[in-house]
Structure formats: C-alpha cells, structure tokens
Amino acid sequence: MAVIHEVASGMGGIRTAGDLVARVQMSKAMKIKEAKKYVAEKLGVSVIDLSDSYLMKELREELDIGHVQVRDRASYGIEAKFNISKVLDIKINSVENFKRKVKMI
Amino acid sequence: MSKFFTRMGDGSAVFLSEAEIRRDLEEGMLDAADRGKIPELTDDEMERLYQIITDPQKTVSIERGNEVVMTFDAGTLKLPVRAGLPVDRMTTVLTHERVLCSDTMEIGNADYSYKQLKNIVHEEAASMEFTQLNCIIPVFYGAMPNLGLYTKPDGPVDNWSELLPMAKIGEARAAQEEAIEMAVKDMVYIASILYEAGADGINFDTVGASGDGDFLATLKAIEILKSKYPDMAIEVGMAGEFVLGMHGQLEYDGTRLAGLYPHEQVKVVEKAGGTIFGAVINTNSSKSLPWNLARAVTFSKACSEASNIPVHVNAGMGVGGIPLTNTSPTDATSRVSKSLIEIGKADGL
Numbered sequence: 001m002a003v004i005h006e007v008a009s010g011m012g013g014i015r016t017a018g019d020l021v022a023r024v025q026m027s028k029a030m031k032i033k034e035a036k037k038y039v040a041e042k043l044g045v046s047v048i049d050l051s052d053s054y055l056m057k058e059l060r061e062e063l064d065i066g067h068v069q070v071r072d073r074a075s076y077g078i079e080a081k082f083n084i085s086k087v088l089d090i091k092i093n094s095v096e097n098f099k100r101k102v103k104m105i
Numbered sequence: 106m107s108k109f110f111t112r113m114g115d116g117s118a119v120f121l122s123e124a125e126i127r128r129d130l131e132e133g134m135l136d137a138a139d140r141g142k143i144p145e146l147t148d149d150e151m152e153r154l155y156q157i158i159t160d161p162q163k164t165v166s167i168e169r170g171n172e173v174v175m176t177f178d179a180g181t182l183k184l185p186v187r188a189g190l191p192v193d194r195m196t197t198v199l200t201h202e203r204v205l206c207s208d209t210m211e212i213g214n215a216d217y218s219y220k221q222l223k224n225i226v227h228e229e230a231a232s233m234e235f236t237q238l239n240c241i242i243p244v245f246y247g248a249m250p251n252l253g254l255y256t257k258p259d260g261p262v263d264n265w266s267e268l269l270p271m272a273k274i275g276e277a278r279a280a281q282e283e284a285i286e287m288a289v290k291d292m293v294y295i296a297s298i299l300y301e302a303g304a305d306g307i308n309f310d311t312v313g314a315s316g317d318g319d320f321l322a323t324l325k326a327i328e329i330l331k332s333k334y335p336d337m338a339i340e341v342g343m344a345g346e347f348v349l350g351m352h353g354q355l356e357y358d359g360t361r362l363a364g365l366y367p368h369e370q371v372k373v374v375e376k377a378g379g380t381i382f383g384a385v386i387n388t389n390s391s392k393s394l395p396w397n398l399a400r401a402v403t404f405s406k407a408c409s410e411a412s413n414i415p416v417h418v419n420a421g422m423g424v425g426g427i428p429l430t431n432t433s434p435t436d437a438t439s440r441v442s443k444s445l446i447e448i449g450k451a452d453g454l
Binding site: 008084 | 164
C-alpha cells in the first residue's frame with residue numbers, strides 16, 4: 001500500500017526532499033505548499049525540483065545531508081541530520097540530544 | 106453500452122456504466138455533504154473524479170509538482186509483525202528510509218496501546234535512541250490511547266459497555282471520566298520518555314476508538330505535552346469519521362466532542378496543540394469505489410479547508426476510500442491517492 005501511494009503521489013523520501021519537507025511540516029505545522037516553499041528557498045531550488053531525484057541526488061551529496069546510496073566519507077544517520085538542521089534552520093530533537101550527550105551544549 | 110472496470114468497497118472487481126459511475130459519485134458526495142453539513146463538490150471536481158475513475162491506465166498518479174509527504178501508523182509493525190520478516194525495528198526503519206524511500210517512519214510496539222507500554226518504556230526509549238543515531242528520516246513513536254483497556258478485567262475501572270445496556274448512564278459516565286485521567290497520565294508519561302529519547306514526534310493513533318472519552322484524553326495529553334515540550338511534533342490519527350458519544354457530554358474548550366466530523370475534529374486538535382491531523386473517512390464495503398471516493402474527497406476537502414495545520418488523510422485499508430481488504434488493488438489505491446490530494450486538498454497521506 002505504502003509503495004503504491006509513494007509511486008502515485010509521494011515525494012520520495014531521501015531520494016529527493018521528502019524527508020526535508022516532512023521535517024518542516026512537523027516542526028512548523030506548515031501545510032504542504034508552505035512547507036515545500038520553505039525547503040525550496042533554503043535549498044535554493046524551485047518547488048518542482050524538490051521531487052526530482054536526479055537533481056536532488058546531486059544537491060544532497062553536495063550538502064552532505066544523506067542519500068540512499070551510502071558512500072565512504074559521506075555523512076550518514078545522525079551526522080546527516082546535523083547538516084539538515086543547519087541547512088533548514090530547524091531544531092532536530094535527536095541532534096540536540098546528541099549535542100547534550102557529548103557536552104557540545 | 107460500454108462499461109468501465111472499477112472496484113467495490115471490499116476490493117472486488119465490478120464493471121459499471123458511465124451513468125452508474127456518475128450516479129455513485131453523486132450519491133457518495135451528497136452523503137458526505139449531508140452527514141457533515143459541508144459544501145458539495147463543484148461540477149468541475151465531480152468531472153475530474155469521473156475522469157480519474159474511468160482512466161484506462163491501471164495505475165494513475167498526481168500531476169508533477171503536486172507530490173506530498175507520507176506519515177505512518179503502526180510503522181514498524183508492518184514488516185516484522187504483519188509480514189513476518191525476521192528483521193528488527195531499526196532495520197525496518199532503515200528499509201523504509203533507504204529502500205522504500207518513505208518520508209517518515211514510526212516505531213511502535215506490537216501491543217500498540219500507551220497503557221501497555223509502561224513496563225517496557227525504557228527499552229522502547231533505547232530502541233528509539235539507537236534508531237535515531239542511524240536514520241535520516243523523521244521517526245515518530247506511536248501507539249493508541251485505547252481507553253477501553255482501562256476497564257475491568259484489563260483495568261481498574263467499571264466497564265461502561267456493560268453499564269450502558271443496564272441503563273446505568275451516570276455510572277458509565279463516571280467510569281469514563283475516571284479512565285480519562287488515567288489515560289492522560291499514561292500518555293504523557295510514555296510520550297515524554299520517548300521524546301526525551303530523541304523521537305521526532307509522537308503519534309496518537311486510532312484516537313476516538315473508545316468514543317468521546319478517548320478523544321478528550323488525547324486532547325488533554327497533547328495540551329500537557331506541548332506545555333512541557335513546545336517543539337514536539339504531535340500527529341493525531343483518528344479511529345473513524347464520527348466521534349462516538351459513549352459519554353455524550355464531554356467537551357473540549359466549550360466544544361462537545363460527540364458527533365464531530367473531520368472538519369470539526371481538526372479544529373479541536375489544532376486548539377490543543379496538534380501538529381498534523383490524520384483525518385479518517387470510513388469506507389463502506391458494500392458500495393462502489395466511485396461512491397466511497399467521492400464521499401472521502403468531500404470530507405477531505407472540507408477538513409483541509411477548515412484546518413490551519415497539515416492534514417494527512419488516512420488512506421490504508423478500509424479508510425479514505427481505500428477498499429476494505431489487506432491487499433488493496435493498485436488501481437484503486439492510486440486513484441484514491443490522486444483524488445485525495447488533487448481534489449481533497451490533503452497535505453499528506
């Protein structure tokens with residue numbers, strides 16, 4: 001079921017900018033159009049580009065915010081979320097927890 | 106006369122003529138408008154629905170640029186529990202992230218009710234911490250308020266479902282009021298620990314399953330959690346399209362909860378501090394897909410237009426126009442997906 005919804009109408013998670021738009025919806029309670037506009041502005045791309053897996057692969061690798069393919073020296077997991085937090089200018093709960101645990105804050 | 110292939114609400118195949126499809130679309134839409142006292146769909150929207158239903162393609166999709174994000178209930182129950190895959194929950198989250206490319210995921214326990222989690226909450230929190238170190242997508246922790254679990258013999262409170270048939274109305278109401286306070290305490294306790302373990306959000310799922318008391322307990326828990334953790338994302342996914350009045354007199358901030366439909370439910374969720382609202386529209390398995398879809402889209406549009414927070418319409422088996430079957434046909438699912446977003450104005454599913 002999830003696969004069909006994803007094919008029919010989904011943004012595509014970390015293949016594109018789906019996780020980023022979801023994060024903004026969650027942290028700012030924004031409707032979909034506003035959340036996409038916010039992310040597009042932060043990434044410096046158009047709203048249409050957010051669901052383009054070709055363009056977003058390049059951009060995600062450049063910003064080091066994680067992608068479906070795990071490459072050596074690329075950020076993964078919590079490392080990628082540190083970068084997402086900075087790029088989107090939002091607080092990510094697990095990132096703040098990590099900072100507290102390693103005495104960064 | 107030529108007929109079009111479509112589905113019944115139980116997922117079975119059916120061939121309907123243009124007149125039959127248009128009649129079912131009209132009747133489904135009018136049923137929603139009448140029950141919810143909400144606006145009817147426009148002629149253009151009804152024509153679009155007809156085109157979507159009769160599209161010869163097996164799988165249809167939204168137009169480029171209209172993509173939305175997805176959230177899940179019972180997130181980590183789908184692969185290891187329901188599908189029987191021998192994988193743990195972190196692997197499930199990473200499979201959704203890196204293979205299925207889900208936008209979000211949810212960790213939940215097989216016994217998916219907040220009351221049941223008290224003895225294992227610290228192990229749940231450790232699972233959340235490990236998962237958060239390894240995943241990139243936002244991960245909710247979710248469970249159900251499930252007020253019924255507070256009744257005897259599972260819980261300490263008298264069972265209102267037994268009291269009501271005996272006409273013990275006052276006793277049934279008192280039992281629900283007692284259960285509400287217990288449920289609020291449990292939900293706040295569990296959600297606090299999981300949020301402090303790094304959850305990106307808390308999902309209250311199947312809210313209202315035990316009626317208006319179930320809904321009120323959730324709203325009260327949200328209020329407390331948002332005052333403790335202002336940044337916490339909270340999703341509220343409903344159990345049905347209509348809040349059952351098991352108590353009948355419960356109110357939230359002056360609004361009587363019994364009898365609320367999605368466009369009214371979302372307003373109290375918003376007032377309590379909810380971040381995402383999961384609207385539910387029930388599927389009638391003996392009616393056709395056109396009937397159910399037109400009805401779901403009418404409710405969805407009214408809900409989304411009334412809401413200031415994102416609305417993720419529940420579109421799993423038996424809700425949102427999706428046929429009531431564990432293996433919903435892809436032709437039906439994709440038509441529901443497209444219609445809820447492009448006509449129903451959903452912000453996500």
